[in-house]
Amino acid sequence: MRLAFVVFMTLVWMVQAQDNVRTIDIVLQKSHYTPDQVEVHKGEKVRLNLKSLDVTHGFAIDELGIAREVSPGPPTVVEFTADQVGSFSYYCVVRCGKGHLQMRGTLVVKE
Secondary structure, three states: OOHHHHHHHHHHHHHHHHEEEEEEEEEEEEEEOOOOEEEOOOOOOEEEEEEEEEEEEEEEEEOOEEEEEEEOOOEEEEEOOOOOEEEEEEEOOOOOOOHHHOOEEEEEEEO
């Protein structure tokens, strides 16, 4: 049984390596993002798995042309290539409650 698990995990790692995509999970809940800061490197392919735990939220990064609604349930997946160096704010685009205007985070793309 243990050998089967090791083989399975090796196959998962191989698929991820072939995919060459950096996967980052972001949880949306009670008017905040966790994590509220994400760092990637220029040129990286990025996959964000956005998961709401309570109500419908939003996720937008203006400079990258990203704007999505994120409803409770299965994750909403956003993929992009980080092709610009800098700090980019992400924020909620759906009025989700009292703290909606404070629902912000930062994507940092390093050289």
